[in-house]
Amino acid sequence: MNIYVILKRTFDTEEKIQIENGEIVEDGAEFIINPYDEYAIEEAIQIRDEHGGEVTLVTVGDEEAEKQLRTGLAMGADKAVLIEDEDVEDGDQFSTQAILAAYLQDKDADIILGGNVAVDGGSGQVGPRLAEQLGFNHVTSIVKIDIADGKATIEKDVEGDQQIVEVSLPVVVTAQQGLNEPRYPSLPGIMKAKKKPLETLDLDDLDLDEDDVEGKTKTVDRYLPPEKEAGKILEGELDDQVKELVSLLKNEAKVI
Numbered sequence: 001m002n003i004y005v006i007l008k009r010t011f012d013t014e015e016k017i018q019i020e021n022g023e024i025v026e027d028g029a030e031f032i033i034n035p036y037d038e039y040a041i042e043e044a045i046q047i048r049d050e051h052g053g054e055v056t057l058v059t060v061g062d063e064e065a066e067k068q069l070r071t072g073l074a075m076g077a078d079k080a081v082l083i084e085d086e087d088v089e090d091g092d093q094f095s096t097q098a099i100l101a102a103y104l105q106d107k108d109a110d111i112i113l114g115g116n117v118a119v120d121g122g123s124g125q126v127g128p129r130l131a132e133q134l135g136f137n138h139v140t141s142i143v144k145i146d147i148a149d150g151k152a153t154i155e156k157d158v159e160g161d162q163q164i165v166e167v168s169l170p171v172v173v174t175a176q177q178g179l180n181e182p183r184y185p186s187l188p189g190i191m192k193a194k195k196k197p198l199e200t201l202d203l204d205d206l207d208l209d210e211d212d213v214e215g216k217t218k219t220v221d222r223y224l225p226p227e228k229e230a231g232k233i234l235e236g237e238l239d240d241q242v243k244e245l246v247s248l249l250k251n252e253a254k255v256i
Contacts, residue, residue, distance in 0.1 A: 001053030001147075003044045006100055006114040006126065007037035007072060009065040013119055019222055025180050033068045036115025038075075038182040041174035042148060043145065044113050045076040046180065051147060053110070054078045056195065058103060060085050060096050066198065073193035074185030080198045085213075087203060092215035093121070097129035099213055102206040109170055111152070116141050116174045124174070131172035138172040139165050 011017065012030035019025065033041070044055045047109030057072045057080040059065050069080040088095050091180060105113065112131075117124040124140065143162070144155035147169070156163045157176045185193070203210065232248070234241040249256045 001047060001051045001110045002105065003048055003053055003055045004104060004109050004112045005037070005040050005044045005055060005057050005072070005077065006112060006130070006163065007041065007057055007059050007068065008115070008118045008120075009059065009061050009068045009122045010034045010118055012133050017224065019224060020086060022222055024222065025241045031064065031068065033071055034115050034118045034120075036117060036119070036175055036177070038115075039177065040113035041072050041075055041077060041177045042180045042182040043175060044111075044158040045183075047145075047147060048078075052076055058083070058100065060099050062086055066200075069198055070193050071185060073196045073198070074189040076189060077196075079196055081201060082198065083203075083206070085203070088213050088215070089210065090215035090218075091213070092217045093125040093194075094216045095130060095213040097133060099203070099206065099208065100126070100130050101133035102208055103201070104130070109136075109210055111147070111169060111174045112136070112170070114174050127172050127174040133173070134170075136170045136172050137167040138174075139167060139175045140193045141176040142173045143172060144174050145179075187238050197211050 003179075009031050010033075014028050017024060041055075041057070048055050048191055055077040057069050057077045059069060059081075062081045062084060063082070065082055069082060073080055081103065083099055085095065085099060087142045107111045114127045128138050128140060139154050139156055141157040142154050143157050146153045150169050152167055152169060152171050152173070152215065154166055154167065154173065157178070201212070234244055246256070
């Protein structure tokens with residue numbers, strides 16, 4: 001099978017976000033593979049091991065993303081592609097899917113996997129947008145997938161419930177927590193990853209101009225959430241506590 005995984009380099013989920021002059025400070029921050037994308041990599045490896053074929057990782061970003069691609073190769077993927085986008089002004093989800101679609105349009109992919117959302121942007125748009133651009137079926141938030149006879153039988157998370165969907169290949173799917181347990185790169189895997197092919201492309205290689213993939217969204221402001229305040233403990237008779245709680249929700253929190 002010809003299997004592709006689209007992944008994103010994101011802030012470590014333990015990293016403290018800082019904003020200066022309206023921009024997120026990246027200096028000194030730790031970056032990781034988007035955690036939902038790790039489920040996609042693990043599932044791609046399992047599908048390849050069961051059905052044969054090859055797993056290719058693809059990401060759009062700067063040269064620093066090579067570290068996350070090498071980590072994915074150490075998990076067991078076969079090769080990787082880094083598409084550099086430093087020249088793209090105000091890149092957004094549209095930019096990423098347009099670049100990925102230009103790369104994947106002639107690759108005869110059987111299945112493309114990605115994370116359900118990125119933990120930084122949280123839009124969940126790239127996978128469905130890419131499927132639409134390529135003319136592929138797509139299913140989001142999957143927690144199980146079985147492939148046979150050119151079809152995928154998929155269990156999809158529906159806000160805590162499950163829905164079973166059967167679609168023909170090729171298909172784009174996005175991974176939800178619970179799909180699998182991603183493996184850690186082993187020492188032999190890390191050593192092998194250094195020798196696995198990692199191709200670097202830019203927009204010229206895909207016959208794209210910067211204007212073709214310029215972002216479509218405009219950021220008006222960036223700000224951090226307010227500091228958490230200490231909670232309140234209500235005391236006294238139960239009826240009095242309920243009255244005070246309602247008063248606080250109405251007059252202080254203004255949520256009712």
